[in-house]
Amino acid sequence: MDASTIAALKHNPGQTITLYPSKVKWTLMLLFFSAAIGVGVVMIRQGEPIGWLMVLFFGLGIAASLLQFTGRGNYLQLEPDSFTIGTTWRKTAIAWRDVEEFRTVKIRRSRFVGYLLRGEAASRLARANRVMAGVDGMLPDNFGIAVDELRAIFEQRRHDAAAARMRER
DSSP, X not given: OOHHHHHHHHHOTTSOEEEOOOHHHHHHHHHHHHHHHHHHHHHHHTTOTHHXXXXXXXXXXXXXXXXXXXXXXXXXXXOSSEEEEEOSSOEEEEEGGGEEEEEEEEETTEEEEEEEEXXXXXXXXXXXXXXXXXXXXXXXXXXXXXXXXXXXXXXHHHHHHHHHHHHHO
């Protein structure tokens, strides 16, 4: 992520910005999945049936990788009054006012930005997520921004939206 985009995220809360996952990351994933399929094909030729499972599983990985390049994959849109998490199959818009807090969440060796929703905004699924992961939801990617910096940007956007609501009253 370039410095001008990060500056815009931090200092222009009235601007709508859409972020996409790193193309480099998904290119590397595509190469990994392709190599794994190659291993699966070799296994099939040697008469090992598990090779078929490898080809099927990593073939799905290739499909997911290709979706990232077509624009139908993950995205994150930040707007003055909400943010939208877009995935291949659905999109979810969340108003800044419905978010209680953004947190850094660690799952195994990976870190993500998670969020807690205010009482009424939290669905049953979100409450179940809170019990298991400590947050109601998470961003699906870090979009090329360091996790702590992305969390700070989201907190700043949340505070800016609250301040704008107070000025409107």
